[in-house]
Amino acid sequence: MPAKIPATVVTGFLGAGKTTLIRHMLQNANGKRIALIINEFGDLGVDGDILRGCGDETCREEDIMELSNGCICCTVADDFIPTMEKLLDRDDAPDHIVIETSGLALPQPLVRAFNWPGISTRVTVDGVVTVVDGPAHHAGTFAHDVAAVDAQRAQDDNLDHETPLSELFEDQLACADMIVVNKSDLMDSTALDATTKTLTEASRPGVRVVQASMGALPTSVLLGLETAAESDMEARHEVHHHHHHDDDEDHEDGDHHHDHEHEHGHDEFESFVVTRGEITDAKAFADHVVSVIRAHGILRLKGFAAVQGKPMRLTLQAVGPRIDTYFDAPFGAALRETRLVVIGQAGLDRPAIEKALTEDTVAA
Numbered sequence: 001m002p003a004k005i006p007a008t009v010v011t012g013f014l015g016a017g018k019t020t021l022i023r024h025m026l027q028n029a030n031g032k033r034i035a036l037i038i039n040e041f042g043d044l045g046v047d048g049d050i051l052r053g054c055g056d057e058t059c060r061e062e063d064i065m066e067l068s069n070g071c072i073c074c075t076v077a078d079d080f081i082p083t084m085e086k087l088l089d090r091d092d093a094p095d096h097i098v099i100e101t102s103g104l105a106l107p108q109p110l111v112r113a114f115n116w117p118g119i120s121t122r123v124t125v126d127g128v129v130t131v132v133d134g135p136a137h138h139a140g141t142f143a144h145d146v147a148a149v150d151a152q153r154a155q156d157d158n159l160d161h162e163t164p165l166s167e168l169f170e171d172q173l174a175c176a177d178m179i180v181v182n183k184s185d186l187m188d189s190t191a192l193d194a195t196t197k198t199l200t201e202a203s204r205p206g207v208r209v210v211q212a213s214m215g216a217l218p219t220s221v222l223l224g225l226e227t228a229a230e231s232d233m234e235a236r237h238e239v240h241h242h243h244h245h246d247d248d249e250d251h252e253d254g255d256h257h258h259d260h261e262h263e264h265g266h267d268e269f270e271s272f273v274v275t276r277g278e279i280t281d282a283k284a285f286a287d288h289v290v291s292v293i294r295a296h297g298i299l300r301l302k303g304f305a306a307v308q309g310k311p312m313r314l315t316l317q318a319v320g321p322r323i324d325t326y327f328d329a330p331f332g333a334a335l336r337e338t339r340l341v342v343i344g345q346a347g348l349d350r351p352a353i354e355k356a357l358t359e360d361t362v363a364a
Protein backbone atom coordinates (compact mmCIF):
# COMPACT_ATOMS: atom_id res chain seq x y z
CA MET A 1 0.00 0.00 0.00
CA PRO A 2 1.40 3.41 -0.87
CA ALA A 3 2.31 5.75 1.97
CA LYS A 4 -0.43 8.01 3.24
CA ILE A 5 -0.44 11.55 1.97
CA PRO A 6 0.27 14.01 4.79
CA ALA A 7 -2.25 16.77 5.41
CA THR A 8 -1.67 19.90 7.46
CA VAL A 9 -4.62 21.68 9.04
CA VAL A 10 -4.13 25.43 9.41
CA THR A 11 -6.51 26.96 11.90
CA GLY A 12 -6.77 30.22 13.86
CA PHE A 13 -9.24 33.00 14.44
CA LEU A 14 -10.47 35.44 11.77
CA GLY A 15 -7.64 37.53 10.39
CA ALA A 16 -4.83 35.86 12.36
CA GLY A 17 -2.82 35.33 9.19
CA LYS A 18 -3.68 31.84 7.93
CA THR A 19 -3.83 32.76 4.23
CA THR A 20 -0.64 34.81 4.52
CA LEU A 21 1.19 31.86 6.09
CA ILE A 22 -0.05 29.46 3.42
CA ARG A 23 0.93 31.84 0.67
CA HIS A 24 4.45 32.04 2.02
CA MET A 25 4.54 28.27 2.25
CA LEU A 26 3.50 27.89 -1.39
CA GLN A 27 6.10 30.36 -2.53
CA ASN A 28 8.78 28.39 -0.72
CA ALA A 29 7.60 24.88 -1.43
CA ASN A 30 10.83 23.87 -3.20
CA GLY A 31 9.04 21.85 -5.82
CA LYS A 32 6.84 20.00 -3.34
CA ARG A 33 3.36 19.85 -4.85
CA ILE A 34 0.87 21.15 -2.34
CA ALA A 35 -2.89 20.93 -2.83
CA LEU A 36 -5.10 23.30 -0.88
CA ILE A 37 -8.55 22.93 0.56
CA ILE A 38 -9.88 26.29 1.67
CA ASN A 39 -12.93 27.06 3.77
CA GLU A 40 -13.93 30.65 4.37
CA PHE A 41 -16.53 32.42 6.39
CA GLY A 42 -18.35 34.56 3.87
CA ASP A 43 -18.98 33.55 0.32
CA LEU A 44 -16.67 35.67 -1.75
CA GLY A 45 -13.72 33.29 -2.02
CA VAL A 46 -11.13 35.98 -1.36
CA ASP A 47 -8.57 33.63 0.14
CA GLY A 48 -8.65 31.35 -2.89
CA ASP A 49 -8.23 34.33 -5.16
CA ILE A 50 -5.31 35.66 -3.19
CA LEU A 51 -3.60 32.29 -3.22
CA ARG A 52 -4.24 31.82 -6.91
CA GLY A 53 -2.62 35.19 -7.44
CA CYS A 54 0.63 33.96 -5.91
CA GLY A 55 1.86 33.04 -9.37
CA ASP A 56 4.02 30.20 -8.18
CA GLU A 57 4.11 27.10 -10.29
CA THR A 58 3.99 24.82 -7.27
CA CYS A 59 0.54 26.28 -6.70
CA ARG A 60 -1.61 25.35 -9.62
CA GLU A 61 -5.11 26.54 -10.20
CA GLU A 62 -6.54 23.02 -10.12
CA ASP A 63 -4.80 22.33 -6.82
CA ILE A 64 -6.94 24.84 -4.98
CA MET A 65 -10.33 23.58 -3.87
CA GLU A 66 -12.80 25.75 -2.06
CA LEU A 67 -15.48 24.60 0.33
CA SER A 68 -18.13 27.21 0.50
CA ASN A 69 -21.24 25.53 1.85
CA GLY A 70 -20.75 26.71 5.38
CA CYS A 71 -18.20 26.05 8.03
CA ILE A 72 -15.94 23.07 7.39
CA CYS A 73 -16.42 21.55 10.83
CA CYS A 74 -20.20 21.47 10.35
CA THR A 75 -20.21 20.05 6.84
CA VAL A 76 -17.56 17.39 7.13
CA ALA A 77 -19.64 14.60 5.64
CA ASP A 78 -21.33 16.62 2.92
CA ASP A 79 -18.47 18.69 1.76
CA PHE A 80 -15.04 17.91 3.14
CA ILE A 81 -14.99 14.13 2.69
CA PRO A 82 -16.18 14.20 -0.95
CA THR A 83 -13.68 16.94 -1.78
CA MET A 84 -10.88 15.00 -0.16
CA GLU A 85 -11.86 11.85 -2.04
CA LYS A 86 -11.90 13.74 -5.31
CA LEU A 87 -8.43 15.02 -4.59
CA LEU A 88 -7.11 11.58 -3.67
CA ASP A 89 -8.66 9.95 -6.74
CA ARG A 90 -6.62 12.06 -9.10
CA ASP A 91 -3.93 10.39 -11.17
CA ASP A 92 -1.32 12.85 -10.02
CA ALA A 93 -1.79 12.97 -6.27
CA PRO A 94 -0.21 15.90 -4.44
CA ASP A 95 2.81 15.50 -2.16
CA HIS A 96 1.06 17.31 0.65
CA ILE A 97 -2.40 18.66 1.38
CA VAL A 98 -2.97 21.88 3.29
CA ILE A 99 -6.40 22.68 4.68
CA GLU A 100 -7.22 26.24 5.71
CA THR A 101 -10.21 26.28 8.02
CA SER A 102 -12.42 29.30 8.41
CA GLY A 103 -11.59 31.50 11.36
CA LEU A 104 -14.74 30.26 13.08
CA ALA A 105 -14.15 26.55 12.63
CA LEU A 106 -13.42 24.04 15.35
CA PRO A 107 -10.52 21.92 14.15
CA GLN A 108 -11.48 18.81 16.13
CA PRO A 109 -14.39 17.58 13.96
CA LEU A 110 -12.27 18.09 10.88
CA VAL A 111 -9.30 16.18 12.27
CA ARG A 112 -11.60 13.42 13.47
CA ALA A 113 -12.91 13.06 9.91
CA PHE A 114 -9.55 11.65 8.90
CA ASN A 115 -10.66 8.44 10.64
CA TRP A 116 -13.46 7.92 8.12
CA PRO A 117 -13.25 4.81 6.00
CA GLY A 118 -12.08 5.67 2.53
CA ILE A 119 -9.96 8.48 3.88
CA SER A 120 -8.12 6.91 6.79
CA THR A 121 -6.06 4.52 4.66
CA ARG A 122 -4.96 7.15 2.19
CA VAL A 123 -4.23 10.33 4.09
CA THR A 124 -3.13 11.28 7.60
CA VAL A 125 -2.95 14.52 9.54
CA ASP A 126 0.65 15.65 9.50
CA GLY A 127 -0.07 18.37 12.01
CA VAL A 128 -2.46 21.06 13.16
CA VAL A 129 -0.93 24.52 12.91
CA THR A 130 -2.78 27.20 14.88
CA VAL A 131 -2.06 30.77 13.87
CA VAL A 132 -2.50 33.37 16.61
CA ASP A 133 -2.77 37.13 16.15
CA GLY A 134 0.13 38.03 18.47
CA PRO A 135 -0.72 41.69 19.18
CA ALA A 136 -4.39 40.87 19.74
CA HIS A 137 -3.54 38.03 22.10
CA HIS A 138 -1.15 40.24 24.01
CA ALA A 139 -3.89 42.83 24.34
CA GLY A 140 -5.87 40.19 26.21
CA THR A 141 -8.04 38.87 23.44
CA PHE A 142 -7.59 36.80 20.33
CA ALA A 143 -8.83 39.11 17.66
CA HIS A 144 -9.36 42.77 17.41
CA ASP A 145 -12.53 44.02 19.06
CA VAL A 146 -13.61 40.64 20.34
CA ALA A 147 -12.74 41.61 23.90
CA ALA A 148 -15.47 44.17 23.61
CA VAL A 149 -17.89 41.57 22.31
CA ASP A 150 -17.02 39.22 25.13
CA ALA A 151 -17.29 41.93 27.76
CA GLN A 152 -20.72 42.79 26.49
CA ARG A 153 -21.80 39.20 26.65
CA ALA A 154 -20.48 38.80 30.18
CA GLN A 155 -23.00 41.40 31.31
CA ASP A 156 -25.75 39.33 29.84
CA ASP A 157 -27.53 36.79 31.99
CA ASN A 158 -25.19 34.28 30.54
CA LEU A 159 -24.03 31.93 33.28
CA ASP A 160 -21.01 30.68 31.43
CA HIS A 161 -17.83 32.41 32.38
CA GLU A 162 -16.53 31.60 29.01
CA THR A 163 -18.15 32.89 25.93
CA PRO A 164 -18.53 30.77 22.83
CA LEU A 165 -15.87 32.87 21.19
CA SER A 166 -13.16 32.30 23.74
CA GLU A 167 -14.10 28.64 23.81
CA LEU A 168 -13.63 28.51 20.09
CA PHE A 169 -10.18 30.00 20.49
CA GLU A 170 -9.37 27.49 23.23
CA ASP A 171 -10.43 24.62 21.02
CA GLN A 172 -8.19 25.92 18.26
CA LEU A 173 -5.27 26.04 20.71
CA ALA A 174 -6.04 22.67 22.30
CA CYS A 175 -5.88 20.94 18.93
CA ALA A 176 -2.58 22.51 17.90
CA ASP A 177 0.60 20.61 17.22
CA MET A 178 2.30 23.90 16.49
CA ILE A 179 1.30 27.40 17.50
CA VAL A 180 2.43 30.35 15.42
CA VAL A 181 2.58 33.70 17.20
CA ASN A 182 2.06 35.79 14.10
CA LYS A 183 2.33 39.55 13.44
CA SER A 184 5.48 39.66 15.56
CA ASP A 185 6.52 42.69 13.54
CA LEU A 186 3.81 44.62 15.38
CA MET A 187 5.10 43.68 18.84
CA ASP A 188 8.12 44.61 20.91
CA SER A 189 10.30 41.79 22.13
CA THR A 190 8.96 41.89 25.69
CA ALA A 191 5.37 41.49 24.53
CA LEU A 192 6.39 38.84 22.04
CA ASP A 193 8.23 36.79 24.64
CA ALA A 194 5.42 37.13 27.17
CA THR A 195 2.85 35.98 24.62
CA THR A 196 5.03 33.07 23.59
CA LYS A 197 5.43 32.03 27.21
CA THR A 198 1.70 32.27 27.94
CA LEU A 199 0.82 30.20 24.90
CA THR A 200 3.50 27.62 25.67
CA GLU A 201 2.09 27.18 29.16
CA ALA A 202 -1.44 26.91 27.81
CA SER A 203 -0.61 24.26 25.24
CA ARG A 204 -0.12 20.53 25.46
CA PRO A 205 3.38 19.27 26.30
CA GLY A 206 5.59 19.09 23.26
CA VAL A 207 3.71 21.65 21.22
CA ARG A 208 6.10 24.08 19.64
CA VAL A 209 5.30 27.77 19.82
CA VAL A 210 7.08 29.70 17.09
CA GLN A 211 7.12 33.40 16.29
CA ALA A 212 6.53 34.72 12.81
CA SER A 213 5.99 37.82 10.81
CA MET A 214 3.71 37.50 7.78
CA GLY A 215 3.60 33.78 8.48
CA ALA A 216 7.12 33.52 7.10
CA LEU A 217 8.28 30.16 8.39
CA PRO A 218 10.37 27.62 6.51
CA THR A 219 8.30 24.86 4.98
CA SER A 220 10.51 22.43 6.87
CA VAL A 221 9.25 23.85 10.16
CA LEU A 222 5.56 23.71 9.25
CA LEU A 223 5.40 20.46 7.35
CA GLY A 224 6.60 17.02 8.34
CA LEU A 225 5.40 17.06 11.95
CA GLU A 226 4.04 13.53 11.48
CA THR A 227 1.70 13.67 14.44
CA ALA A 228 -1.19 11.57 13.06
CA ALA A 229 -3.46 13.85 15.04
CA GLU A 230 -6.55 11.88 14.02
CA SER A 231 -5.53 8.97 16.23
CA ASP A 232 -4.75 11.19 19.17
CA MET A 233 -7.99 13.06 19.73
CA GLU A 234 -8.30 12.44 23.48
CA ALA A 235 -5.30 14.66 24.06
CA ARG A 236 -6.92 17.47 22.09
CA HIS A 237 -9.39 18.41 24.75
CA GLU A 238 -12.50 20.16 23.57
CA VAL A 239 -14.34 22.78 25.49
CA HIS A 240 -17.32 22.28 23.21
CA HIS A 241 -19.65 19.39 23.47
CA HIS A 242 -21.50 18.35 20.42
CA HIS A 243 -25.01 17.12 20.64
CA HIS A 244 -26.16 15.45 17.53
CA HIS A 245 -29.85 16.07 17.38
CA ASP A 246 -31.80 14.56 14.56
CA ASP A 247 -34.30 17.28 15.01
CA ASP A 248 -33.07 20.68 15.88
CA GLU A 249 -35.63 22.59 17.83
CA ASP A 250 -33.53 25.68 17.59
CA HIS A 251 -34.32 26.06 13.94
CA GLU A 252 -35.93 29.39 13.72
CA ASP A 253 -35.75 29.66 9.96
CA GLY A 254 -35.21 27.50 6.95
CA ASP A 255 -31.76 28.62 5.98
CA HIS A 256 -28.49 26.75 6.16
CA HIS A 257 -27.87 27.30 9.86
CA HIS A 258 -27.98 24.18 11.94
CA ASP A 259 -27.38 23.06 15.46
CA HIS A 260 -23.60 22.85 15.37
CA GLU A 261 -23.35 26.40 14.27
CA HIS A 262 -25.52 27.42 17.11
CA GLU A 263 -23.16 25.75 19.52
CA HIS A 264 -19.92 27.27 18.51
CA GLY A 265 -20.69 30.79 17.83
CA HIS A 266 -21.31 31.08 14.11
CA ASP A 267 -24.58 32.75 14.81
CA GLU A 268 -22.68 35.43 16.63
CA PHE A 269 -21.32 36.51 13.29
CA GLU A 270 -22.66 37.52 9.96
CA SER A 271 -21.14 38.37 6.64
CA PHE A 272 -22.27 39.88 3.38
CA VAL A 273 -20.75 41.11 0.16
CA VAL A 274 -20.83 44.71 -1.04
CA THR A 275 -20.33 45.32 -4.74
CA ARG A 276 -19.70 48.63 -6.45
CA GLY A 277 -18.03 50.06 -9.53
CA GLU A 278 -14.61 51.65 -9.77
CA ILE A 279 -13.21 53.76 -7.01
CA THR A 280 -11.33 56.93 -7.90
CA ASP A 281 -8.49 56.96 -5.41
CA ALA A 282 -6.97 53.97 -3.62
CA LYS A 283 -5.63 55.83 -0.59
CA ALA A 284 -8.79 57.85 -0.04
CA PHE A 285 -10.92 54.73 -0.34
CA ALA A 286 -8.78 52.80 2.15
CA ASP A 287 -9.11 55.66 4.65
CA HIS A 288 -12.82 55.72 4.04
CA VAL A 289 -13.09 51.96 4.60
CA VAL A 290 -11.27 52.34 7.93
CA SER A 291 -13.76 55.00 9.00
CA VAL A 292 -16.65 52.70 8.08
CA ILE A 293 -15.02 49.84 10.00
CA ARG A 294 -14.68 52.03 13.07
CA ALA A 295 -18.17 53.45 12.81
CA HIS A 296 -19.78 50.01 12.58
CA GLY A 297 -17.42 47.82 14.59
CA ILE A 298 -16.65 45.62 11.59
CA LEU A 299 -14.34 42.78 12.55
CA ARG A 300 -12.99 41.75 9.18
CA LEU A 301 -13.25 43.18 5.69
CA LYS A 302 -11.54 41.91 2.61
CA GLY A 303 -11.85 41.93 -1.13
CA PHE A 304 -10.77 43.56 -4.32
CA ALA A 305 -11.29 47.04 -5.73
CA ALA A 306 -11.21 48.35 -9.27
CA VAL A 307 -9.33 51.65 -9.27
CA GLN A 308 -9.91 54.18 -12.04
CA GLY A 309 -7.08 54.09 -14.55
CA LYS A 310 -5.36 51.06 -12.99
CA PRO A 311 -5.39 47.73 -14.83
CA MET A 312 -4.47 45.83 -11.63
CA ARG A 313 -7.00 45.00 -8.98
CA LEU A 314 -6.42 46.45 -5.52
CA THR A 315 -6.55 43.92 -2.68
CA LEU A 316 -8.02 45.31 0.53
CA GLN A 317 -7.50 43.45 3.80
CA ALA A 318 -8.68 44.83 7.08
CA VAL A 319 -8.62 43.23 10.52
CA GLY A 320 -10.37 45.65 12.82
CA PRO A 321 -9.23 49.16 11.92
CA ARG A 322 -5.87 48.00 10.54
CA ILE A 323 -5.92 47.89 6.76
CA ASP A 324 -3.47 46.61 4.13
CA THR A 325 -3.88 47.41 0.47
CA TYR A 326 -1.82 46.36 -2.51
CA PHE A 327 -2.20 45.84 -6.23
CA ASP A 328 -1.84 42.11 -6.67
CA ALA A 329 -2.92 41.02 -10.13
CA PRO A 330 -4.55 42.23 -13.33
CA PHE A 331 -8.30 41.77 -13.51
CA GLY A 332 -7.84 39.69 -16.62
CA ALA A 333 -11.12 38.13 -17.65
CA ALA A 334 -12.74 38.89 -14.30
CA LEU A 335 -15.45 41.52 -14.12
CA ARG A 336 -13.89 44.92 -13.39
CA GLU A 337 -15.72 45.82 -10.24
CA THR A 338 -15.18 46.31 -6.54
CA ARG A 339 -16.25 43.44 -4.28
CA LEU A 340 -15.80 43.45 -0.54
CA VAL A 341 -16.83 40.89 2.05
CA VAL A 342 -17.80 42.35 5.39
CA ILE A 343 -17.69 40.20 8.55
CA GLY A 344 -18.83 41.28 11.96
CA GLN A 345 -20.85 40.23 14.93
CA ALA A 346 -24.51 39.61 14.21
CA GLY A 347 -26.59 42.75 14.01
CA LEU A 348 -24.42 44.79 11.68
CA ASP A 349 -26.27 47.71 10.11
CA ARG A 350 -26.04 46.29 6.63
CA PRO A 351 -27.94 49.02 4.75
CA ALA A 352 -25.82 51.76 6.32
CA ILE A 353 -22.59 49.89 5.64
CA GLU A 354 -23.61 49.22 2.04
CA LYS A 355 -24.48 52.85 1.56
CA ALA A 356 -21.21 54.03 3.10
CA LEU A 357 -19.07 51.67 1.04
CA THR A 358 -20.77 52.44 -2.24
CA GLU A 359 -20.93 56.22 -1.98
CA ASP A 360 -18.29 58.26 -3.70
CA THR A 361 -15.25 58.53 -1.48
CA VAL A 362 -14.45 61.99 -2.77
CA ALA A 363 -17.77 63.19 -1.52
CA ALA A 364 -17.42 61.23 1.71
Ligand SMILES: Nc1nc2c(ncn2[C@@H]2O[C@H](COP(=O)(O)OP(=O)(O)OP(=O)(O)O)[C@@H](O)[C@H]2O)c(=O)[nH]1
Pocket: 012, 013, 014, 015, 016, 017, 018, 019, 020, 021, 040, 047, 102, 103, 182, 183, 184, 185, 186, 212, 213, 214, 215, 300, 317, 318, 319, 323, 324
Ligand atom coordinates in the same frame (compact mmCIF):
# COMPACT_ATOMS: atom_id res chain seq x y z
N1 LIG B 1 1.72 43.41 10.10
C1 LIG B 1 1.37 42.14 9.84
N2 LIG B 1 0.25 41.89 9.15
C2 LIG B 1 -0.05 40.60 8.89
C3 LIG B 1 0.75 39.52 9.33
N3 LIG B 1 0.16 38.37 8.92
C4 LIG B 1 -0.96 38.71 8.25
N4 LIG B 1 -1.10 40.05 8.24
C5 LIG B 1 -2.18 40.82 7.63
O1 LIG B 1 -3.37 40.51 8.35
C6 LIG B 1 -4.47 40.49 7.44
C7 LIG B 1 -5.18 39.13 7.54
O2 LIG B 1 -4.32 38.13 7.09
P1 LIG B 1 -4.87 36.76 6.46
O3 LIG B 1 -3.67 35.93 6.16
O4 LIG B 1 -5.80 37.03 5.36
O5 LIG B 1 -5.66 36.20 7.71
P2 LIG B 1 -6.59 34.88 7.75
O6 LIG B 1 -6.33 34.25 9.06
O7 LIG B 1 -6.38 34.05 6.54
O8 LIG B 1 -8.02 35.56 7.72
P3 LIG B 1 -9.48 34.83 7.55
O9 LIG B 1 -9.33 33.82 6.45
O10 LIG B 1 -10.41 35.95 7.21
O11 LIG B 1 -9.80 34.22 8.88
C8 LIG B 1 -3.90 40.78 6.07
O12 LIG B 1 -4.03 42.15 5.83
C9 LIG B 1 -2.45 40.40 6.22
O13 LIG B 1 -1.63 41.10 5.32
C10 LIG B 1 1.94 39.83 10.07
O14 LIG B 1 2.69 38.97 10.51
N5 LIG B 1 2.18 41.15 10.29
